[in-house]
Amino acid sequence: MSETYAAFVIDDDKEMRNSLAALLERSGWQVTRFSAAQAALDRLEIEKPDVVLSDVRMPGMSGLDLLDRLQNVDAPPLVLVSAHGDIPMAVDAIQKGAYSFLEKPFEPRRLLTIIRHAAEKHRLFISAQRMRAQLVALSGLDRVLIGGSPRVAQLKSDAVDLAMTNGPVLITGETGTGKELVARALHRLGPRSDNAFVAINCATLDPDRLEAQVFGTADGQLGAFRRADGGTLFLDEVGTAPLPVQVKLLRALETGDILPVGADDDIKTDVRIVAASNEDLDAKVADGSFRADFLFRLNAFQLHLPRLVERGDDIVMLFAHFVDLLAETYEISPPKLTADDAAALLAHDWPGNVRELRHVAERRVLAARRGDGSVAAALRNENPADDVPATLREAVARFERTLIGQAVRSHNGRMDAVAEALGIGRRTLNEKIVKLGLDKSELIQ
Incomplete structure (x- = not known):
């Protein structure tokens, strides 16, 4: 069974308006007729047609004026029809965002094809927007990027797009803007979400122990790259990494090959790199404290989180x-x-x-x-x-919140390790987290 689409038909000429509406209705469309563009614009507040079909030259608000008013992101596509149209008018209308432009007299079959394509495209866009919003909510992005400002909306959209790529992402922004939360959301939204998210703080890396910490050892110690194999490796505070550390990380980023300490052969890894910095890395490159080739490898894509x-x-x-x-x-x-x-x-x-x-x-x-x-x-x-807690019950709850929060941070969110460190079962730990209203992603921010 074919889908039923809805259209607004706007024309001050009653005969033409009824003729257009009858053509669409015979093809299965639901049609609402208007003799003035302003009336249709007012109705858009409560009805959401799949396409708007409008004459160009009308008293009051013209079709081109209506086009200027339909610039919000979820507005239905506008198809313009005119007996007085010329090429410059058509080009101008398309450049301003009209879906298509037809000059009267038009071939009915061509009109039906154009508005059907417009409606199908609009429905796909609305569906994608709805799915994008659901993904943002599920990923946790809404916890750090709450708000309706255009900048925040664009950030959410960009984050969803980048989550589906495999290239390195550099997240910049001041301390406290939520860079690690966004990094974890990128991981949860992407195709690697079933595998590990491993976070390392570059400020704490010791150049003398780097290989063991990041690449592991031949006798069985898994480094960060191998623990993140198939998943995401998050390099926090990457701007603080000493130059010797940058050199050693660069090769692994370029090839995916790592050499564990004491091993004879390289091991191939498949890791998606997400890095974060609250420093101006371009300035650090300029003063010689950050390698340009390392920065080039990190910022294939970039997200900048605004100050609050x-x-x-x-x-x-x-x-x-x-x-x-x-x-x-x-x-x-x-x-x-x-x-x-x-x-x-x-x-x-x-x-x-x-x-x-x-x-x-x-x-x-x-x-x-x-x-x-x-x-x-x-x-x-x-x-x-x-x-100061008012009751013993609250004091115990606060102590448990603090203790569990510290354990989650210490073990980078690995809940089996957290449960073992606290001496309780994983199920008990999960129940306490729910009861105490804790959010693991916020604890490890």
């Missing part, structure tokens, strides 16, 4: 998200956000970015438990007594 202060009203939305999440964790009703609270959030510089925002949200929630507090007070870190 650059995200405008998203700050308030993100803060509200953290407050709701933490209020549930501490088993209280989330405090209401006042106009003064919003003003304080927007006036702050946020040097610690998203990480600092979460800490402020937690202080606000802890103060609310006592029946007082404000965002301004939380920003000043007042009322340290709020950090």
Whole structure:
């Protein structure tokens, strides 16, 4: 059974409007007729047709004026029809975003073919957008890239696209912007998600022990590359890697071949590299502290995470998200956000970015438990007594949250190792994580 498509038909000429509508309806279309473009534009607020078919020259709003108003990303495609059209008008309309342009008199079969292709393309686009949104939510990107600003929307879209590639990605941004969360989301969204995500901090790599830490040993110690084989290797703070470390990593990035300490032969690995830096690597190349060829290997693709202060009203939305999440964790009703609270959030510089925002949200929630507090007070870190648990039950819960969080960070999110270190079963660990409202991806940010 063929799909049923919906169309808006706009023409101030009643005879032409009815003729076009009848042609579409005989072909199985659902048609809504309009004598003026403004009326159709108003109806678009509540109805979402698959295509808009409009005359060009009409009183009031013309078809070209309507085209200018249909520039949002999910607007239906516009097919223009005119008895007065000429080549320059058609070219101008197509350049401005019209799907197609037909000059009257037109061949009915050709019109039906054009608008059907337009509708099919639009439905595919909407389906892809819906799937993209679902992927973003499932990957955890929404936890760090909450907001509706165009910049954040573009970041989410770019991240989904890059997740499907196999090339290296360099994530840049200030401390606390969520670079590791985005790296983990790239892994979860991509075809390597069933394999390991291994994170190493380049600032802690010892050049004398690099081979063992990263490439392993012949007697069985698995290095980072082999643990990440088939998956993703995340090089955090890559700008801090000493030059000798960069040289040794470069060969592995170029060929995928590693030589474990004490081994005679190379081992082939298949690793996707994602790196992160809060430093200007181009400047480091210029001053000689970072190899240009190493940077070239790392930044086949690049994502830059904006500072929190650059995200405008998203700050308030993100803060509200953290407050709701933490209020549930501490088993209280989330405090209401006042106009003064919003003003304080927007006036702050946020040097610690998203990480600092979460800490402020937690202080606000802890103060609310006592029946007082404000965002301004939380920003000043007042009322340290709020950090004292009110009950033994809460004290135990907070201790467990701290202990489990430290273990998750220490073992880079490897939950079997976390459970073993804590001396509990994996199932018990999972139950506690759910009960305590912990988020593993945020713990290892």
